[in-house]
Amino acid sequence: MADPHPGRGPAPVRHLARITDLALAALTLVFFVAVALATGVRDPWQGTIPLGLLLGALLLVRRRWPMTVLLLSIGGILVYHLTGHWSPAGWIWPAAVAYFTAATTPRVRWVPALGLAQLVHSAVDARRVLDHNPVRYLIHVAGEGLLLAVLVAAGLTYAAGMRWRERLRETDSRARAAEERLRVSHEVHDVIAHTLAVVGVQLNVAADALEEDPAAAAAALRLAKNIRNRAMADLRSLVTVLRDDPAGTAPQADLASLGTLISDTRAAGLEVTLDEHGDRAAVPAITAIAVHRVVQESLANTLKHAGASKAEVTIGYRPRSVTVEITDDGRGTPGGADATEGHGLTGMRERVSALGGELTAGPVPGGFAVRADIPVAGSAA
Structure with missing residues (x-):
């Protein structure tokens, strides 16, 4: 062609x-x-x-x-x-x-x-052949015509096939882009939700301590500012993806960022413990991002709605899957709402399901729990 x-x-x-x-x-x-x-x-x-x-x-x-x-x-x-x-x-x-x-x-x-x-x-x-061998003449002319028809038809078919393949590639590319935009929209929600929760707590601390303990109020404001700056950096990288310009995007938050996430949540007034089992280094990047976002969204929900004083994050790294469990001593979703409601839980469930995993969330004795079982990409079932 x-x-x-x-x-x-x-x-x-x-x-x-x-x-x-x-x-x-x-x-x-x-x-x-x-x-x-x-x-x-x-x-x-x-x-x-x-x-x-x-x-x-x-x-x-x-x-x-x-x-x-x-x-x-x-x-x-x-x-x-x-x-x-x-x-x-x-x-x-x-x-x-x-x-x-x-x-x-x-x-x-x-x-x-x-x-x-x-x-x-x-x-x-070839008309001279017609005089002494009409059959040969007809075969000659018909054969040439048939060959021409076959060549043109083959060319048209090949060109149509190539156009169809190109359209399939374009359709597949658009589908992947749409999936990426949906994933990024979940990332944006997670970042904003967690940032607003932590910053809101720190602003409340600053407002309460402004007159009696200005130093504590200033420390709370500085922490809120630092968290806000990190969130803005994350959002800039995510918005860059949405603008179809992947160049210069920052790496997504993964397991290495769990320490910062836990520290920010503790600074917001929630007593958080992190218990990890297994080798986190063997976890693929896409699974690591999902684990981080599940922990982030769960702690953000705890800060915003649960009225909890402490939470426990337990992560088990196994060869074929990663188990994440976040429990707190709060009252769960406000007003006893169904645990599947809300963009946060829905986003976590969709993210985990996209990787072939399962997420459950609901009241447990003494509080609320979120549990996610996420297969490790490429592992056998």
């Missing part, structure tokens, strides 16, 4: 295209000369080999100039006949590859017209 950008594409694809063109050029030369010798041509250097070389050489640039290659191929065959040389195998097939390549281009409508003109000339040129 003609390539509108022959110099582009992956290197292996370009190398394969060059090898294919070289092979077709060699086959055209060898087959044309072999048929000529097999059908009685005595001196192939007097027209047969030069024409074969021309037809083969033209195929080396067929992807860049498909219509030019077809016109020059037809012109070479015409000159071959007009100079008194007998064609060893008709008019159409020596230019078969050129016809096929041209039929894959947007100018395909000119290909049948050129082919029909060549067929008419072929029929007129």
Whole structure:
């Protein structure tokens, strides 16, 4: 097929295209000369080999100039006949590859017209056969016409297939982009929810201590400012993704950021303990991000709604899965609402489900618990 950008594409694809063109050029030369010798041509250097070389050489640039290659191929065959040389195998097939390549281009409508003109000339040129062998003449003309039809149809089919594959790639790319935007929207929600929860607590502390303990109020405000700055950095990187410019995005929060997350939550007044079992280094990045976001969202909910004084985060790293459990001594969701309600829990559930895991959340004796079981990517079930 003609390539509108022959110099582009992956290197292996370009190398394969060059090898294919070289092979077709060699086959055209060898087959044309072999048929000529097999059908009685005595001196192939007097027209047969030069024409074969021309037809083969033209195929080396067929992807860049498909219509030019077809016109020059037809012109070479015409000159071959007009100079008194007998064609060893008709008019159409020596230019078969050129016809096929041209039929894959947007100018395909000119290909049948050129082919029909060549067929008419072929029929007129072979009229002397009609006088003594009408059957052979009909076979010659019908065979040439059938070959032309097959080449044009094959070119059209190939071009349609390539367009269909390109549309599939574009559709798949758009789907992946939409999935990424949905994931990023969850990230934005998690970052904002956690930041507002922690900053809100610190502002309340600052407001209560402003008159009696200005130093404590100042410390609370500084902590709120630091948390806000980190959140803004996260949001900038996420918004960059939403703007279709992935360059310069910061790494997403993962297991290495759990310490900072726990420290921020403790500073907001919630007594948090972190208990980890297993090797966190073996956890893939996508699973690590999900674990961090589950912990972050759960602690944010605890700060905002639970009225809890302490929480415990337990993470178990196993070869095939990671288990995350966050429990607190609060009252759970406000007003006894169903634990599945709200964007926070819904977002966590969707994130875990997308990785093949399961998340449960609900009241437990003495408080509220969120538990997530997340398979490790690439592990066997």
